Amino acid sequence: MPEAYEFFAGGGMVRAGLGENWRCRFANDIDRKKAAAYRENWGDEELFVGDIAALTPGDLPGEADLMWGSFPCQDLSLAGAGAGLGGTRSGTFHAFWDLARGLAEVRRAPRIVAIENVCGALTSRGGRDFEILCRTWADAGYAFGALVINADRFVPQSRPRLFVIGVRGDVPIDPDLIAPGPEEPFHPIALRRAAERLPEDLRAKMVWWRVPTPVAAVTELAALTERDSTGIRWHSAAQTARVLGLMSPVNRAKVEAARRAGGRQVGALFRRTRQDGEGRKVQRAEVRFDMAGCLRTPGGGSSRQALLVIENGAVRSRLMTARETARLMGLPDSYRLPASYSAACHLTGDGVAVPVVRHLARWLFEPLLAGGESARRAA
Incomplete structure (x- = not known):
C-alpha cells in the first residue's frame, strides 16, 4: 500500500x-x-x-x-x-x-x-x-x-x-x-x-x-443543490429583484429561457464589473445554468457563492449551503463539515x-x- x-x-x-x-x-x-x-x-x-x-x-x-x-x-x-x-x-x-x-x-x-x-x-x-x-x-x-x-x-x-x-x-x-x-x-x-x-x-x-x-459526464449543477429545508435561507423578494435588475438583456434572456423550460432550473450567480455603452464601470449580475464559479474562502462579496433557483415559474435566490460547496469539491455527503457556515465554506x-x-x-x-x-x- x-x-x-x-x-x-x-x-x-x-x-x-x-x-x-x-x-x-x-x-x-x-x-x-x-x-x-x-x-x-x-x-x-x-x-x-x-x-x-x-x-x-x-x-x-x-x-x-x-x-x-x-x-x-x-x-x-x-x-x-x-x-x-x-x-x-x-x-x-x-x-x-x-x-x-x-x-x-x-x-x-x-x-x-x-x-x-x-x-x-x-x-x-x-x-x-x-x-x-x-x-x-x-x-x-x-x-x-x-x-x-x-x-x-x-x-x-x-x-x-x-x-x-x-x-x-x-x-x-x-x-x-x-x-x-x-x-x-x-x-x-x-x-x-x-x-x-x-x-x-x-x-x-x-x-x-x-x-x-x-470521459464520464459531469453531474449537473442542479443535481448537487439541496431542495427546500430548514437550513436554507432564501433572499427576500426585493434582494432577488435587485439581482435580476443588475442583469444585462443577455442574462435576463437566460433566466426567461430557464423559466419557460419548466421543471427546476438552478443557475450560479456571478457579480461582475463591466463597462456600459459610454465606457463607465457598472456592476452586473450574470448567471450560468451549467457551472458554478470557483469556490473561494468567505472573505468578501465576490466570494459569496449564490444561486438562482427557478421552479414552478417562481424565481428565487440564495447563498449556497455549506453542503453544496462540499459537493462541488467532490466530497461525499458522509464527510463531516464544521457546524459554522463560515468555517465550512473556508474549508471547501x-x-x-x-x-x-x-x-x-x-x-x-x-x-x-x-x-x-x-x-x-x-x-
Missing part, C-alpha cells in the same frame, strides 16, 4: 482523493479550525497542527511514496499583491521543500513530490516563480512536469489549478506516461508559454506528463477538488509507483 504525507492538509481532501488504497502517514496544517474538521473525518493519529517550518525530517515517519503540498495561494493569485514565492503565505513552499531536502539528506527522499496551486503561479513575478518551482525539482534530481487541470472536468465548478509533479531520479518511468510534447487539455497555452520562458536547461529537463481526459474554498486527486492517483501516481516497485523486485 503506497504511503503519503499531506501538507497544508486542510480537511484532508487529498487523502479523500487518494482513497482507501493509500495510507496517510503524516498530515499537517496550521489552521486549528481546519484541523478540527480533519480530526472529525480522519482522526488525529497522523495529524500535526502547527507551523510547517517547525517540523524536521525526524518528525515524519517512514518513507513517503508521495509528498503533497497545497501551499497557500494568496501571494500567487491574480488578485493578490504579487509577492509570489517571496511572500509570507505562498513562501511557505520553501519550508515544504526544506523538509523534502532534509528527507533526501537522510536517504528518505519521497518518490513523488507534488504541489497544487493557482494558475497565477505560471506568471507571477514575470514567470520567475514558475522557474523557481521547476529549478527546485531539477536541482534535487527529480524528473518534473506540470499540468493544469480544471475541476470542471469532474464537477460543475470552474476551478483550474496548476499541479507540478516530480519523480525521484531513480524511479523508472513508463514511457507511456510521458507525451512527446504538450497535449490538450492539461497542457494549455498558459502552461506552454510558461515553459517556453524557462531557461534552456530547465526546458530540456521538463517532461510533459500524459494523463487521459476523463481552500481545498483541492477530490476527483482531480483521484484522477492523478489513478493515471499517474499509482502507475509510477507500480513501475518503480516492479523494478525493485527485478533487481
Whole structure:
C-alpha cells in the first residue's frame, strides 16, 4: 500500500482523493479550525497542527511514496499583491521543500513530490516563480512536469489549478506516461508559454506528463443543490429583484429561457464589473445554468457563492449551503463539515477538488509507483 504525507492538509481532501488504497502517514496544517474538521473525518493519529517550518525530517515517519503540498495561494493569485514565492503565505513552499531536502539528506527522499496551486503561479513575478518551482525539482534530481487541470472536468465548478509533479531520479518511468510534447487539455497555452520562458536547461529537463481526459459526464449543477429545508435561507423578494435588475438583456434572456423550460432550473450567480455603452464601470449580475464559479474562502462579496433557483415559474435566490460547496469539491455527503457556515465554506474554498486527486492517483501516481516497485523486485 503506497504511503503519503499531506501538507497544508486542510480537511484532508487529498487523502479523500487518494482513497482507501493509500495510507496517510503524516498530515499537517496550521489552521486549528481546519484541523478540527480533519480530526472529525480522519482522526488525529497522523495529524500535526502547527507551523510547517517547525517540523524536521525526524518528525515524519517512514518513507513517503508521495509528498503533497497545497501551499497557500494568496501571494500567487491574480488578485493578490504579487509577492509570489517571496511572500509570507505562498513562501511557505520553501519550508515544504526544506523538509523534502532534509528527507533526501537522510536517504528518505519521497518518490513523488507534488504541489497544487493557482494558475497565477505560471506568471507571477514575470514567470520567475514558475522557474523557481521547476529549478527546485531539477536541482534535487527529480524528473518534473506540470499540468493544469480544471475541476470542471469532474464537477460543475470552474476551478483550474496548476499541479507540478516530480519523480525521484531513480524511479523508472513508463514511457507511456510521458507525451512527446504538450497535449490538450492539461497542457494549455498558459502552461506552454510558461515553459517556453524557462531557461534552456530547465526546458530540456521538463517532461510533459500524459494523463487521459476523463470521459464520464459531469453531474449537473442542479443535481448537487439541496431542495427546500430548514437550513436554507432564501433572499427576500426585493434582494432577488435587485439581482435580476443588475442583469444585462443577455442574462435576463437566460433566466426567461430557464423559466419557460419548466421543471427546476438552478443557475450560479456571478457579480461582475463591466463597462456600459459610454465606457463607465457598472456592476452586473450574470448567471450560468451549467457551472458554478470557483469556490473561494468567505472573505468578501465576490466570494459569496449564490444561486438562482427557478421552479414552478417562481424565481428565487440564495447563498449556497455549506453542503453544496462540499459537493462541488467532490466530497461525499458522509464527510463531516464544521457546524459554522463560515468555517465550512473556508474549508471547501481552500481545498483541492477530490476527483482531480483521484484522477492523478489513478493515471499517474499509482502507475509510477507500480513501475518503480516492479523494478525493485527485478533487481
